[in-house]
Amino acid sequence: MQTDSPRRLLAGFLVLLGGLIQWAGCGAGIFNPAFLNTVAGGQFPVTPGPGADFVMVRALNETGQNVEFIVTIERDELVLDEEGNFQVDDQGNFVTRTARETVRLQTGLAGNASELGVLFPCDVSPVTLVGLGEELLPSDAAVFVDGDGPGGAPGFGVTAANLNPLSLDAENFSCGDTITFRAFQSIGVPGGIALQSFLLPGESQPSIFTGPNTFVNYQTFLESQVREDDP
């Protein structure tokens, strides 16, 4: 009596193949390193750490409009004396002062241009706060939406509201981590734009990659550029 088991085995194989094709279809192709990195990691680093001393801030725009992110950090900056050496107090501790830096990250409305990041060195002068808005206040404009880009009209501002700055002291982040600020459309909020923050710890990431070690290469390059006069 003939059986249809070979047909069942073939059906199973075809279903498996279909699943794999569907899985590959959600990315750029199953053998594309970029796709592999998104799904499984290990191709390229997505955090500066554990090998490089930066905090990466990644601005992710999912609003469908141009968005400018106002990213502000605070760091404990080492104070220099007149000779250019780091000042120390009576106990031998380095004297620091709080310095604030604001950068504006312009993101496009679609595709790869909807995301942009920036690296803040955190080895010598630790980064202590990271947030949106020039003064890191809830009433600050955290992002500007639907602007014209550098030198053009800024668009309308959306406040940071309850998106609090991330604090080093509160262990919200560490040197080597990637912090993502995401702007997305949301009903019922002012301007129809909501904000979220995400963290990817650098210490959770591998230190060996099949592709270039991007951030370590960048740090090595910067160290080769330090002039004799720089502290």
Next chain:
Amino acid sequence: MKTSTPAEARFRPLGLVGLFVATGLIAMGGSCTAFNPAFLNLIGPGDGSFTTIPNAPGHVVVAFVNNAEIDERLVDFLAPELGLSDAEVRMLRPRVRLRVRIAFTDGTSLPIEMIDGSREFVDPAFDASAVPDLNQNDLTNVVGRCDVSGVAVELNSIEVFVPVELIGFQLVEVQGEGGQTTTDFEERQRLPPGFNALEVDDVDDDGNTILQRNIGVRDVPSPTANVLCGSVISITMRGVLDVPFLEAETNDPSFDIDDEPTVARIGGRYEFDVSVQ
């Protein structure tokens, strides 16, 4: 009664496993994040649940390195008025801004304005609030998402901040007593401190320089293409910020407005090097 061959008996479990795996794959197939729920929402909703977003596929770092210097004569002219220490003087760099365009393989692109250099090296008599870009925080690196198809500096966007007022004189004939005609410089214009666009040398059809400006034709920042994911693209600027001094008339920075080579070089002389690693 149904029977099966030894081959069928051997491969039936394989088919069942394949079916089971395929079912799982299809169930998760709608989301590429299922295998790598990476980023966690730092501030989640009150019910304790968390949200994830997918990893980026990789990054390309674009960095601007300002290794330019300031001419010693200009430093000697301005530094005493600012009360800078020797260490601060040694660390002075011209304030430079330029626009970089990052093109992605999906057809989108982003213009990025990068700025770096000393903000405090400016004539104290000048109202710095008139040029807000002078006090804008430095932006010397950006991290673009893969895949990047090319990075290019927009040549007409490179500017350097000239920190002193420049007085423009013109040599004119002056009728003296007794009908004698002499020549003398007369003041014609005053250029306040501000950002000055850097220009490329004028060349003839054979590539020979006919008027030297701020950047040689072989020293312009060249665009990069076919950028591999994970690369670091560095745009390094070298050169010297200097200003003319027409010593015949004044000790302040000044120039003869009819001296075309001098006028063309206002802002200094620079070269760029773009490398990929």
